[in-house]
Amino acid sequence: MQKFLIPAVLAAAALSCQAPRPQESEPMKSQKIVVYQVFTRLFGNTNTTNKPWGTKEENGVGKFNDFTDTALEEIKKLGVSHIWYTGVPHHGVIGDFPEIGVSSDDPDIIKGRAGSPYAVRDYYQVNPDLAMDVTKRMEEFEALIARTHKHDMKVIIDIVPNHVSRFYEGKNNPAGVRDFGADDDQTVEYAKNNNFYYIPGKAFSVPEPKNGYQPLGGEKHPFADGKFDENPAKWTGNGSRLAQPDFFDWYETVKINYGVSPDGKKDFEELPEGAEKLDWKAHYDFWQGKDVPDSWKKFKDITQFWLGKGVDGFRFDMAEMVPVEFWSYLNSHIKMTNPEAFLLAEVYNPSLYRDYIHKGKMDYLYDKVELYDTLKHIIQGHGSTDNLVPILEGLKDIEHHMLHFLENHDEQRIASPEFAGNPWKAMPAMVVSATVSTSPTMIYFGQEVGEPGAEDAGFGDPSRTSIFDYIGVPQHQKWMNGGKFDGGQLSENEKALRNYYSEVLNFTRNSSALMGEYMELHSFNRKQNPAYTNKTFAFARWDDRQKLIVVTNFDEFQSVKTTLKLSPELLKAWNLEKGERELKELMFGKKKTKLRVTDDGAEIDLDFGPWESAVFEVR
Template sequence: MAALISSMIFTASGCNQKESKKTSTTEMSEPHKMVVYQVFTRLFGNTKTIQKPWGTLEENGVGKFSDFTDNALKEIRDLGVTHIWYTGVPHHAVIRDYTQYGISNDDPDVVKGRAGSPYAIKDYYQVNPDLAEDPGRRMEEFEALIERTHQHGMKVIIDIVPNHVARRYEGRNNPAGVKDFGADDDTSVAYHRDNNFYYIPGSSFKVPAPLDGYRPLGGDPHPLADGKFEEIPAKWTGNGSREAQPHFYDWYETVKVNYGVKPDGTKDFPTLPEDFAQKDFRTHAEFWKDKDVPDSWKKFRDIALFWISKGVDGFRYDMAEMVPVEFWSYLNSAIKMENASAFLLAEIYNPKEYRNYIHLGKMDYLYDKVELYDTLKNIMQGKGSTDHLVPIQQGLADIGKHMLHFLENHDEQRVASPDFAGKAEMAKPAAVLSATIDRGPMMIYFGQEVGEPGAEYAGFGKPSRTSIFDYIGVPHHQRWMNNGKFDGGQLSAEEKELRDFYKRLLNLTKGSPALGGNYLEIHRYNRQNTEWYNDRVFAYVRWSEEQKFVIITNFDSIQAFGFDLELPADLVKDWELPAGDHRMLEKLYGEKQPILQVSGGKAKVRVDLKPLESWILEL
């Protein structure tokens, strides 16, 4: 058993326990975990409660940069947030006439929804005009939001979408000397290293054949909605389709960016030396300084540095694994040379590539979607066992601090939707686990903290996810906004309790030294040795020199469970626990004070968990 226990102990840095105690005072003075609040910017401040499918901005309303008032930002910060990810900021294709501001009209045949996808960027050097009180001063309004966010002690993250751009990209705000995507492309060939796009010579683009009775804008008349879009020659579609007429379920509103990967998959650029996984970003930056790289690399480097110069503190990279890892080394090292503390988060879904994108690509954080999130979703839906959590944390032991945890984001179903769990409270044990199981950041999606179910049919797409394509109100979130007061004045008692839970959890997460230290799961030990302990609960410990936590969660929504939770002898020895009774304090609500009984080198504490209850016990 001693060997088993030893194999279960993971430290924050992957080193042994004695080494992990060398954490400096400076490091410990920072938040022990980062907390990201993803907010869909155009929906956040919208107070209109009309829910007309395919409704216009005037009918259904839209949020603005200015809706993030000092009071709103204070409430977000007080929730426990360290970083705000403002989703949908760069100017993307949108069905609205802004020609008076020098913006061309977009074609509904190659735009999803009326408000457009935030991942079909039209101009990387501007922001979405929908979000400004005065579209002519939209950049200044966003710069003011950056400043307000910083004044409230939080950092700003925005999206960069490197794999694709809008079908009609028009960089009308390019800085001096910056040429537009595709401006110098040789369109007579399918591929050239310095082309920004891939082409289908001799073919014209055709709008996808609609499915399921789909009509752009729900059938509302529009002068450009004619089933045609001129693109000669046709370009490859964003998800890699090489058809001149992509499928309706392809990313037809976008075109794929060429990073110097030939159509046969071979690389047409320098590769990194084998030992560069161990090198820091400065060494990576030095490596690329004299290298000849594809034109698209330079364009996205300039885009990222433009936003860093505006005061943006980091980026969330959409579909990062569809872009070669060598590019990420080039880009991220350039960003870090400008801002060493920049927050760089990648949407990655292939666990086999995690370490490459962290160590070679110099990513700070990756989505922990296909392992922790998917497993927790199955458990919440009653389809999985908490036993399945053990190998996940074992497998991520060396990179756990790089994995960002979440239960909702703009791509995933709302927990409260019938297609997921049906009740927002079902997320409580999973939220506790996600926030405390390792050093990786925790992220919540706006409205999650008040139980938003994503039930609105907005137009493009189906309910269970809050729409990212159309103008719509977000009802539970609107009740928290309370017409701009941001005081939760219209929330139900259950919604207030849920937000209070998240506020307690996230602030505890941010301020607890134990969560910056070691991890040991005691689940398997108790499965073998503790009566009534089962695979609907999960227990582990987190500790540092300053603090010791025992964390136990109950994922069952019906059954309460009571048992004497045991701490393994090796842990008792490592914690140097003397024999006797030691009072513990439950940290989430501060009410329960169970006794840890230590005798004969063993320890146990009585735990009585209500359905969906979690205890974070401090020794």
């Protein structure tokens, strides 16, 4: 049984869950976005067997229909505005579906038994595993879209433009849509309108296994013979140009050609000077009548298909491996169909952030290598909050576009021993992540109940909930409670953790100041006050309706008993009158303190326990 230590001061705040929230006298012009990423195949699975390399009959599998009205309403109550349904398009999977004429993928080019959601096999259908009736699998997903919308949440799905499954088979293409590679000239390595890159004269060879790996854990399978027929071989998804890629390459996928030759030459017109200053409508106009590579058109058609189904946006996998000009083309076409479409990209190179936002017309990028990595280091007890200041300063011109998270399917679970071991350690980071900017906040299903991702699933490694295997998610299953979605099997501690997330996320959704201005108070206090340490972080957020001071204590053992000084710059911006006033904490509604404004400056009394955070309103 999972047990977590929780400071009493946090338990009191979280268990009360009765915090007053700001009441808006008129609709807010904008609100913080909160994304709930859910691995669709795992969400509704109630099976607790968790046999390594288990089949779906042994370990169970979740379905679209598991997202009942009750489940969706409880997700909405958490403070969620958008649900990212991960793993919806039909990807490679072991097992036959004779009802729809779909045969099993080859275990030699599949990772896991359930397959990687990032090795898409057919972009015009959904994963048959997710349907109660595979012959009506698309209808079941369309019904889920409708249910999600009924609960006033938006739907996001994955698009993976950099690569597709090594066994791509478009059996559901709309009329007139040619399959990937159907018209390729396979006698050459590269041609502008080829969808793939080829290695002429060489056949594909399955990688040499490493560390004792065997497909399906060694289980016999008619296709598991160490071979896969692909002649000529194609480049592998991560860019490997070897006919026999390495085991640690993305060997289950093949790279898509976007009109960039092997020597880096671009076979398409580049964006004009100043394109970063133009809106998406101007970008759309630019591409009209241009001769673009065939792969561009194919992915434009794919995204238009899903928009037509009611999908509200996309998360783009490994976007930086695809030229920014393509994103300008694709995203401007998406915005022409739905100007409010939510476009999130996985980009890990900070030097590319502004190009992919301003030229590629992405709405949001992962803030992984700067904010997430720094917060993780602090959570683990090694890092200093001093390091947050330059990161936030360096991103201030694009802060709205940098989506914040502490978990996703690629990252270790907070509660895993490899990360923090105790999910409460991350609560100060959660407060900072959710309140420090106007950007969206994302959480990963199970994060809010302390899921440690400890299972030996088969292909997937412990510390991350496996995306490759049929598996149950134990902490999430306790909240799911057999389909009641009421947390009935959670301990009081675990309920408190979920309540804490709910309070933070709902507060961010309802606070107008969090869509306003930001000023850090950390540097000023580090210089002025020796009792204010590098385990504390404080900042101000405000607009013309609300003024907030956010304070967090990342220290696991030490309380903070000192004063927080407001900087002269903040006093000038807020124009506070002299005198003493009482401040009330808004997020949990339990804490009070005093603000004193004198000729010498202003200060707030702080008395914070370990891992404690607060948001004070200044009136």
